[in-house]
Amino acid sequence: MYRTLSIRVLIMSKIESILKRYQAGRKESLTPILQDIQAEEGYLSEEAVITVGKFLGISTTKIFGLATFYDQFRFVPSGKVHLRICNGTTCFLNGSGQVVTAVKDAFGIDPGQTTRDGKFSFEIVPCMGGCNDGPVIKTGDKYYTRVKAEDIPEMVKKLRLLAEI
């Protein structure tokens, strides 16, 4: 991927400041390091994985192998608006399956992907603890509760305005 030099330097400096908190060569720190990078950057970039590999002495293939195994990690930047849709059992009984389909249709993406304009992404998470108000969708700090599939087009319209800002 083409990047301007200044952005690259910025990313590297961020990653290095994360790595400073860990000891080099300790393989068990791999998951926490990746989690920290994802929390900071929103995704795992190629540069990040290579740097971490050098730091811990693990091949990049192995790191990708681990990162793709877990649901949490993503390899494309998340959208400006990132939705987390609960698909716990109670939410499912209350119709979160249809909600997920409606969101998929509205954005034209699958969970874990980002729309081409970089505005939206969504993921499916197990129970968030709001079983009585399900299905629950979380974006940022805001919760949408008792969401129905019919409400999605309206909600997406509002989110589009939010993503424009």
Add this chain to the structure above:
Amino acid sequence: MSDIKEFLIEEILKNESETLPAAAEKMLAEIRRDRPSVPVIYISSGSAALIAGADKTAMAIESYVSDMGIRAEVVKVGCHGPSVFEPMICVHIPGKNKLIFRNITEDKTEALLNGVFHSDMPEEDLVAQMGNTGFEAWHGIPFLNELPYFSFQKRVVLNNCGCYDPGSIVEYIARGGYRSYVKTIRNYTFEEVCDIIEKSGLRGRSGGGFLTGLKWKYALNTSSDKRYLVCNAKESDPGSFADRSIIEGDPHRLIEGVCIAAYAISASNAIIFLKAASEHSLDSLNIAIKQARDFGLIGHNIFNSGYNLEISIRIEAGAFVCGEETALIASIEGKRGMPELKPPYPTASGLFDKPTVINNVETLMNVPLIMQNGPDWFRNIGTSGSKGTKVFSIGGRGRLTGIVEVEMGTSFRTIVESIADGIKDGKKFKSLMIGGPSGKFIPEEKLDTIVDFEEIMKAGAAMGSGGMIIVDETTCMVDLVRYYMSYIHKESCGKCIPCREGTGRMLEILENIIRKPLTDDSNATLERFKGVMQLETIASVMKDTSLCGLGQTAPNPFISALENYREEFEEHIFDRRCRANVCRGLRTFSINVEKCTGCTACAAKCPANAIYGTRLQPFFIVEDKCIGCGICHEVCKFSAISVR
């Protein structure tokens, strides 16, 4: 602050006698707000409450209090249990019993507080008053422990949840916290602690129900320079939120339990393995650990006992299989979370090949109480085989859902009919699902089974995670089984073939059952029927040959659903009908020509463009195009659309 800290450490924690001097007791009562001089407002702020909007309520209350210039204290506490009532507010007016209000959203706060401070109680949101506190009772308001939701519970593990500020170690110590930990490291050897816990009969609260004390002994008796204690707060079941609620409501007792357990196996490192995407629990734990370290309860040479302990938190990265012991260990070691063959058991060779004990959150929550009250106290609770209580998170279609704690020996009927107060919207009960994706269904006939490791086993189920889903007649069993199978299929780690391929095939067959076409061409019915026969074979093979518990128990929902609700499967296969009208593929809609006014509302909303017609003339639905979403049925104002 530092005065209080010194007082608590020197006078309370280091005090060796059972009874405290009267002056100290008075001080603790003040910290506990037993007899407050100003009104206290408790706002529940757990995950469930936050989702229901508790943060906005809290802000509204705080600004009301400061705007009106009222001298009152606002305290954020964990969830009290019934998540239906969130955001829940508890108001304590000096000299009177505490009052509990339900569903206080932002807009209701002003009316509520106006009423409370001018002795004009808003009746409709009032739940109950707390009893037996030695205060003046409110007239005509029921007591909390008389409500069926609470009267059938025995709150031992949860007794602190919703009562104190989880972000304050001071309040926890004032409630008797950390005293049993300090007593333990001062008075008992490692073996003695293991003996006490073994004698109490405490069994692991997740999975097999192994004796906790015995497990600790195995690890302690394995010679090694280092041992680890891992607290499994992974809570994989997608429908369970019990551990989360416990951690958010009472993080300090979990830390105390971890400390005692780590001491019992002489471990100098303890790790709490926390579920991903639970920021709120993480915050609570981080604060709790920081405060405990500040009080010298964690760290080097704790209270001059020569014992060292470090507690760290690891957040799992999102894989269901990591709830399995060996997979969990692999995950902490920085590998893919894949299970391994047992033995060797983790107690012999676990994390970094050192002896490791893995305990569930609820198990560890019981430990400080046993050390405080003695093993005989614990033995007196529960049944002959299973001691103590069990926490369940009730979800699904019950009227009162949330966290409940019942004594072992309580029947599931009590939980469903009395505590959860039956089914929402007057629907009929169908089944109780315990244990999530690897659990089983308990039908109406078996509801009298009691909560007990052996009795549940006899009824063909397993205690499992403590997630409990109430299923009513509006739920299709085939669809629910398919949901669980799709979850397991997605989460299967792929190491062993029976699980990786078996879940995939089972999912395919189940999806075939609920899919179109509706017509019976080229022996489609026979194919579907054969599919179900194959499902049974696959299920038994998976059960026998899968590597870990995840694969072995994956077919459980299907097996028990087929056993108890065979007729529903048959209806789907032969009659092509879903009695709950959930399976989209089997729904067909038709428009009643006499009722349809041709308003075009349905045609405009139809996502598949399957509805045709001329304006002001009756419309019709093209069956082949219809995807069975049911939107037309919902938008029709003339109830002209019927479902078959």
